[in-house]
Amino acid sequence: MTVEPSDFSAAKDCVSCGLCLPHCPTYREYPVEMASPRGRIELMKGLAEGELQPGPALEEHLSLCLGCRACETACPSDVRFGHLLENARAVLKDAGASGWTSSALRRLFLNQVFPRPAVLSALASSLRFYQTSMLRRWVQSLLRLMPGPVERLEALMPDFTAPWSAPPPELPAHGPERGVAAFLTGCVMPHCTGEANDATLEVLRHHGYRVLTPKDQRCCGALHLHSGYQEEARQLARANVSAFEATGADVVVTSSAGCGAALKEYGDLLSRDPEWAERSRAVESRVRDVHQVLAETDPPPPMGRIALRAVYDDPCHLLHGQGVSLEPRQLLRAVPGLELVEAKEPDWCCGSAGIYTVTHTEMSLRVLDRKMEDLLSLEPDIILTANPGCLLQLRLGVARSGSDVPVHHVMELLARASRGPDLTGPDELRRHGLTGERTR
Amino acid sequence: MSPTVDPAVRSEIAGVVGARYVFDRDEEKRAYSYDASLIRARPDLVCVPGSAEEVAAVVRVAHRHRVPFVARGAGTGIAGGSIPIEGGIVIALTRLNRILEVNIPDRYAVVEPGVVNLDLTRRVENEGYCYRPDPSSQKVCTIGGNVASNAGGPHCLAYGVTSNHILGMEVVLPDGSITEIGAPHLEPGGYDLTGLFTGSEGTLGIATKIICRLSRSSEAVRTMLASYDRMEDAAAAVEAIIAAGVIPAALEMMDREIIRAVEAAVGAGYPVDAEAVLLIEIEGPRDGLNESSDVIKSLCLDQGAREFRTAQSEEERQKLWKGRKGALGAVARIKPMYYLHDGVVPRTRLLWVMKKIAATAAQHRLTIVNVFHAGDGNLHPFILFDPADADEVRRVHLAGEEILRACVECGGTLSGEHGIGIEKNEMMGWIFSEQDLETMRRVRSAIDPAGVANPKKVLPSGARCGELSRSPGSAPAGAWI
Ligand code: SF4
Ligand code: SF4
Numbered sequence: 001m002t003v004e005p006s007d008f009s010a011a012k013d014c015v016s017c018g019l020c021l022p023h024c025p026t027y028r029e030y031p032v033e034m035a036s037p038r039g040r041i042e043l044m045k046g047l048a049e050g051e052l053q054p055g056p057a058l059e060e061h062l063s064l065c066l067g068c069r070a071c072e073t074a075c076p077s078d079v080r081f082g083h084l085l086e087n088a089r090a091v092l093k094d095a096g097a098s099g100w101t102s103s104a105l106r107r108l109f110l111n112q113v114f115p116r117p118a119v120l121s122a123l124a125s126s127l128r129f130y131q132t133s134m135l136r137r138w139v140q141s142l143l144r145l146m147p148g149p150v151e152r153l154e155a156l157m158p159d160f161t162a163p164w165s166a167p168p169p170e171l172p173a174h175g176p177e178r179g180v181a182a183f184l185t186g187c188v189m190p191h192c193t194g195e196a197n198d199a200t201l202e203v204l205r206h207h208g209y210r211v212l213t214p215k216d217q218r219c220c221g222a223l224h225l226h227s228g229y230q231e232e233a234r235q236l237a238r239a240n241v242s243a244f245e246a247t248g249a250d251v252v253v254t255s256s257a258g259c260g261a262a263l264k265e266y267g268d269l270l271s272r273d274p275e276w277a278e279r280s281r282a283v284e285s286r287v288r289d290v291h292q293v294l295a296e297t298d299p300p301p302p303m304g305r306i307a308l309r310a311v312y313d314d315p316c317h318l319l320h321g322q323g324v325s326l327e328p329r330q331l332l333r334a335v336p337g338l339e340l341v342e343a344k345e346p347d348w349c350c351g352s353a354g355i356y357t358v359t360h361t362e363m364s365l366r367v368l369d370r371k372m373e374d375l376l377s378l379e380p381d382i383i384l385t386a387n388p389g390c391l392l393q394l395r396l397g398v399a400r401s402g403s404d405v406p407v408h409h410v411m412e413l414l415a416r417a418s419r420g421p422d423l424t425g426p427d428e429l430r431r432h433g434l435t436g437e438r439t440r
Numbered sequence: 441m442s443p444t445v446d447p448a449v450r451s452e453i454a455g456v457v458g459a460r461y462v463f464d465r466d467e468e469k470r471a472y473s474y475d476a477s478l479i480r481a482r483p484d485l486v487c488v489p490g491s492a493e494e495v496a497a498v499v500r501v502a503h504r505h506r507v508p509f510v511a512r513g514a515g516t517g518i519a520g521g522s523i524p525i526e527g528g529i530v531i532a533l534t535r536l537n538r539i540l541e542v543n544i545p546d547r548y549a550v551v552e553p554g555v556v557n558l559d560l561t562r563r564v565e566n567e568g569y570c571y572r573p574d575p576s577s578q579k580v581c582t583i584g585g586n587v588a589s590n591a592g593g594p595h596c597l598a599y600g601v602t603s604n605h606i607l608g609m610e611v612v613l614p615d616g617s618i619t620e621i622g623a624p625h626l627e628p629g630g631y632d633l634t635g636l637f638t639g640s641e642g643t644l645g646i647a648t649k650i651i652c653r654l655s656r657s658s659e660a661v662r663t664m665l666a667s668y669d670r671m672e673d674a675a676a677a678v679e680a681i682i683a684a685g686v687i688p689a690a691l692e693m694m695d696r697e698i699i700r701a702v703e704a705a706v707g708a709g710y711p712v713d714a715e716a717v718l719l720i721e722i723e724g725p726r727d728g729l730n731e732s733s734d735v736i737k738s739l740c741l742d743q744g745a746r747e748f749r750t751a752q753s754e755e756e757r758q759k760l761w762k763g764r765k766g767a768l769g770a771v772a773r774i775k776p777m778y779y780l781h782d783g784v785v786p787r788t789r790l791l792w793v794m795k796k797i798a799a800t801a802a803q804h805r806l807t808i809v810n811v812f813h814a815g816d817g818n819l820h821p822f823i824l825f826d827p828a829d830a831d832e833v834r835r836v837h838l839a840g841e842e843i844l845r846a847c848v849e850c851g852g853t854l855s856g857e858h859g860i861g862i863e864k865n866e867m868m869g870w871i872f873s874e875q876d877l878e879t880m881r882r883v884r885s886a887i888d889p890a891g892v893a894n895p896k897k898v899l900p901s902g903a904r905c906g907e908l909s910r911s912p913g914s915a916p917a918g919a920w921i
Binding site for chain 1: 461534
């Protein structure tokens, strides 16, 4: 299924008012029109009209986009930028107009690694063994090829030292059952931020959910979609639609914002596939971010005290991609003792954006540094977010800033609060972390 | 392939600003071919200098080679002022975005032209100050662009347009020399060149430093919304408020269609079944505020307001304004494109001109929606159309001209705040005599004898360019867009 000019019809909603410009991180850091949402839409119009051809210029300007979709939230005319960008990248990919990042690293990860749990798992365990040797050197030499500051880039390497194994297919609710949730684990999260997944399961159960984790679920396809690999994304979507419809669960839940945003667009993705269109819409309609599900629990279950000053950083794919920003804050404010402070620019991207950190290191780090300045100026005891990519990126940011503020998923904090005992303050956090004893 | 500049010009400019900030691929020219108007034209080269010296050096190159140049800020203009209608070089000033000096005791700030309007207020608001002009695009538009177009905004009813808030500037003249005009202190004597340059739309040079007046923020502000079932009643309320001598800081009117579009876009809390709403803001010392708002309330109710509401919190107030300020983008929900004018009429002719607009819309089978600065009679009729419909585009053009003619006929003028640009320059003869225009031409050619600074703008050229029928750009009629 190739991209057609009609796939760019959303571009005509753009009236070139420019109101999106100040919300765009790449434009703010590099104030030229081609690095702005309006400029990118103009380029995509040119592509759709056939006036502009796929080639280095389009590749350069469109690949610099973070895909954060902050422009969508800002746009009074409701231009569906994310959708346009996916189509444009598919056109560029099909035309083979790709820089080295796409042709080498990107293809390796997208085709060989993310869609295959076994390969990803093998890669993760080999990373565990070789983190200080061969593979790390290979990555470092790749990184050295890239422009811009490369110092401390090895901090990009997530910590693969804690292996995570998939949970049993079914886990009962703690206490009386309020509902049944099918859990999407995400394909990256299990291997580098497994604690967040464990915590999600624990919190869901604490809130009265029986949790089903279908074994045959696959990568959600978000990264493929963002890189123009639409067919691959559709294959993954079909696999997930059948895995999740088979569970019969009330809700399909994920604690990875990027995955959630992708799942919530399965209906669109498969809309031209007669066999799957309806099924994918049915599954899509049940997809919720974990914060949405938990925030509806009435009455909320009891929470232990956590005496910390925390700041929550909105993942773009939750704030702009799913319009979810109040729920995480509501859940955090309900934790006794927790002081929630607000950043000056909570809607500023952290620069993670999937594999952007690796493909556009310089821009990624500039966007990140601005984020860290804002967050660290609040002197938080802990930084919380809700997406694995952001989690890793913010940890890199903390390290780059020479700070040691811990960064965790909101679910980890909520799991700790639901588990008790009280967390008495930053000292205790520093000594023992959040995890405590794992329960499953 | 679009034309290119002489390679020598390109390399000289690259030598000034660095290769990274020179663009001339087709993609890049296209990205600098538009602003928020409908007029489009491609430059031959784009450069983004990083300092005033670089701007001057680029202008010297352009002048020496007699290549036209156009300065550009955020590209939010609605009269095509920054469109390179003659090709040549676009000099984007977006990197010149530093606030160079803030002097609270003497109440001024020195900024570079690419500083975003709202960023200046944000910088000084904690100290109780602000920069008054507040165009609806103030989150995006640059102060340099505001100076060029002598921009207004909802609050110019009480505080005046940009020229009332600019004390001086450093200007790169069309030959590349740098001069300073005005001063942080009022009235330096001599010719009022600051007044001349403000609103000159880049035809006399490029401001590289701007001295802005800072004003004390009002102690308190109150924002009210009055809804009407009849447009006539809303217009009568505007007249009554002004006649009573209460000058609100802002007095905005929106009609039914725009209310609906805005509600769908941002959910500002306007009643979607009203024919018109008035958004009224008063400012001042806390003490007098209750009295003024009571007067306004009773005047609005006297004229038949079906609902009168006062924002109870800053959040609610921001929401009401978000609706007004997002109107420009929100209209695209009704039809893909709009043609926006900003003609001015005497306040007493508001209702007359509203009826005239409605009649024009009916006659040309067009949808025209209205949002305007009612307090100072500054209209903003959006004529909506689909660029794919060539006949509709033609009718849009006729309707636009008729509306402006009506404004001029009843004693008003062509533009309240958006500028003349390339959109209305041929209509200047409606309000100025040939002698008036000749005086302006002489001023212009005294400062830019080579005619390289934003040619074909502001003053009539004889031949009409940038026709609306061509302007929706490169898409052939009937194409997908
Ligand atoms: S805010 Fe929306 S309509 Fe305006 S320029 Fe940006 S994308 Fe286009
Ligand atoms: S998705 Fe983000 S980076 Fe891309 S244009 Fe929109 S705001 Fe800018």
